[in-house]
Amino acid sequence: MSASSTAPPLPEIVESAGLLIGHRELPSRYFLAPLAGYTHLAFRRALREVGGLGLATTDLVHATQLCGEHRHSLELVATHLDDNPLTVQIFGGGVEQLVGAARWLESHRYAGIDINMGCPMAKVNGQGGGARLLCDADNACRMVEQVVAAVSLPVTVKMRLGWDRDSISSPYLAKRFEEVGVQAITIHGRTRQQGFQGVVDLEGIAATVAAVKSIPVIGNGDVRPPADALQMRRVTGCAAVAIGRGAMLDPWIFRKLADHHRGQPMREPTRDEQVDFLARHFQLMTEQHAERSCILFRKFAAWYGAKLGIPEDLEHRLRLFNDFTEFEQIVSEIRERHGERRNTIATALIKVPNGPVERW
Numbered sequence: 367m368s369a370s371s372t373a374p375p376l377p378e379i380v381e382s383a384g385l386l387i388g389h390r391e392l393p394s395r396y397f398l399a400p401l402a403g404y405t406h407l408a409f410r411r412a413l414r415e416v417g418g419l420g421l422a423t424t425d426l427v428h429a430t431q432l433c434g435e436h437r438h439s440l441e442l443v444a445t446h447l448d449d450n451p452l453t454v455q456i457f458g459g460g461v462e463q464l465v466g467a468a469r470w471l472e473s474h475r476y477a478g479i480d481i482n483m484g485c486p487m488a489k490v491n492g493q494g495g496g497a498r499l500l501c502d503a504d505n506a507c508r509m510v511e512q513v514v515a516a517v518s519l520p521v522t523v524k525m526r527l528g529w530d531r532d533s534i535s536s537p538y539l540a541k542r543f544e545e546v547g548v549q550a551i552t553i554h555g556r557t558r559q560q561g562f563q564g565v566v567d568l569e570g571i572a573a574t575v576a577a578v579k580s581i582p583v584i585g586n587g588d589v590r591p592p593a594d595a596l597q598m599r600r601v602t603g604c605a606a607v608a609i610g611r612g613a614m615l616d617p618w619i620f621r622k623l624a625d626h627h628r629g630q631p632m633r634e635p636t637r638d639e640q641v642d643f644l645a646r647h648f649q650l651m652t653e654q655h656a657e658r659s660c661i662l663f664r665k666f667a668a669w670y671g672a673k674l675g676i677p678e679d680l681e682h683r684l685r686l687f688n689d690f691t692e693f694e695q696i697v698s699e700i701r702e703r704h705g706e707r708r709n710t711i712a713t714a715l716i717k718v719p720n721g722p723v724e725r726w
């Protein structure tokens with residue numbers, strides 16, 4: 367799927383309000399897919415302020431480390447009253463660790479748990495598993511069933527179509543997961559072997575949708591302009607769409623889809639709104655990380671630089687700034703000078719693995 371310059375008619379979808387996942391009522395059918403290293407608390411909060419987001423999921427959190435309350439895991443699950451609805455994604459360890467992490471999340475009042483079915487458990491426990499669980503349905507179901515039984519929170523699963531083209535397992539697994547009490551499935555329409563190559567297979571997503579009785583299936587993969595999300599829903603019949611890189615490229619995508627379903631034209635952000643988003647993203651980061659935000663935000667310099675058409679010298683300073691005052695100075699110069707450089711759609715700035723993907 368890709369954007370085109372002459373706007374074709376938008377695929378027709380009659381919106382039927384939000385969506386239920388278990389007892390959770392979600393305000394829209396457009397979700398944020400987890401992008402480890404990007405979809406952190408500050409980014410999620412900034413996105414939610416823009417509007418239209420139905421559900422966000424944390425970056426994947428290692429179950430064993432969460433149970434041990436390792437600092438990094440606690441940072442990953444850090445949340446805020448504004449950061450709602452939120453699901454925490456767990457992976458790794460064995461069944462006991464996944465169950466332990468699920469119980470930890472329930473006792474800390476989180477509202478939903480997602481199991482990453484592409485986790486490299488083979489490496490962790492040496493017994494095979496991880497994305498291989500996609501080929502080992504019995505083992506995967508036993509594991510998921512125990513997590514479901516351990517908590518009263520809705521448990522969901524995110525997976526790919528299968529190990530490779532010759533072993534497409536998601537329809538069968540989705541059906542089995544529903545039988546053991548999983549409340550929704552997110553399906554990235556590629557195989558583990560494909561990594562991020564090729565294009566998303568909408569028929570594969572449709573086959574997964576067709577395999578379940580009543581739980582929502584959330585389609586995922588390659589949604590860029592909002593029309594792609596509508597098209598995915600129309601072609602596959604999926605109940606909702608999870609958008610990852612498309613939300614980094616265009617944090618206004620959820621608002622645009624909400625506009626569309628209200629029968630209004632999709633609002634493009636003004637230049638000022640775009641700079642405001644950058645500033646807000648950093649400000650929200652400082653609430654969690656204080657001065658360390660200056661270092662953490664550097665990673666986004668190239669991203670915003672390309673997106674906002676920030677002149678090279680300012681982008682360079684955004685990569686090196688050391689304190690809040692310097693940040694403010696850079697932002698006020700950006701307000702005056704952004705657009706001096708031609709802005710680009712910088713998908714390439716979100717690094718994806720070259721080959722097969724073990725975790726996601």
Ligand SMILES: Cc1cc2nc3c(=O)[nH]c(=O)nc-3n(C[C@H](O)[C@H](O)[C@H](O)COP(=O)(O)O)c2cc1C
Nearest residue numbers: 399400401402425426554587588589609610611726
């Ligand atoms: C940098 C990066 C990090 C990701 N991290 C996760 C993750 O933590 N958990 C997960 O389930 N998927 C993860 N994914 C996969 C995405 O959630 C999504 O399935 C994939 O990018 C396809 O959707 P998109 O085209 O909308 O980005 C990651 C993808 C990328 C590119």
